[in-house]
Amino acid sequence: MAVxxxxxxxxxVELGSTLQPKFGPDGLIPCITQDHATGEVLMFAFMNAESLGLTLSSGKATYWSRSRSKLWMKGEESGNVQLVREIRTDCDQDVVLIKVEQSGPANASCHNGYKSCFYRRLVDPADPTFKLETTTEPLFDPKTVYKK
Structure with a gap:
């Protein structure tokens, strides 16, 4: 494991040439994941030191699932793996940005079947009902893929 x-x-930290990630008090660092080819934001998740280390060593995006309290390699259940093409950090190294190539049967990153987890938008920010609209179609049926 990477130390x-x-x-x-x-x-x-801000101008040097060594990765010195700042993990929060909970041991986590936010991670934004983008499509390497298009720049589309695919998802947001958290990493801990172990998942970041595994991502670096395997070349496959691995995160920390807060809801399940365990490591989670993207695609371990769905087959929609994220192959890491580039890793960046922000100026004070408290956020990670990974650029990935989606690989798998549906080429999707969202557990709800969409290419991106950001498949909805707020229709009218001034409307107090806060209506959302879906902007794309799902690429797979999660009930079939996850059998839950």
Missing amino acids: FPERTTRAE
Whole structure:
């Protein structure tokens, strides 16, 4: 498992050349996942040191599931794996951005069957009913894939 270096000076964290991720008090760091080819945001999840290390060593996106309290390699159940093509961090290294190539039967990242987890938009921000509309069609049926 990867052991990340201790965070050093602000200047080294913000301008240096060593990855020094800042995990929160819960041991997690936010991770934004984008499609490498299109730049579309596919999902948002959390990583801990172990999942980030596994992502680096395997080349497959692995996250920490807060709801299940366990490691979760994307696609372990659905077959829709995320192959890591690039990893970035923000200026103070408290967020990770990974760019992936979707690989699998449906090429989807969302457990609800959509390519992206961001498949809905707010119709009218001024409307107090906060109506959402779905902007795309699902690529697979989660009931069939996950058998739940």
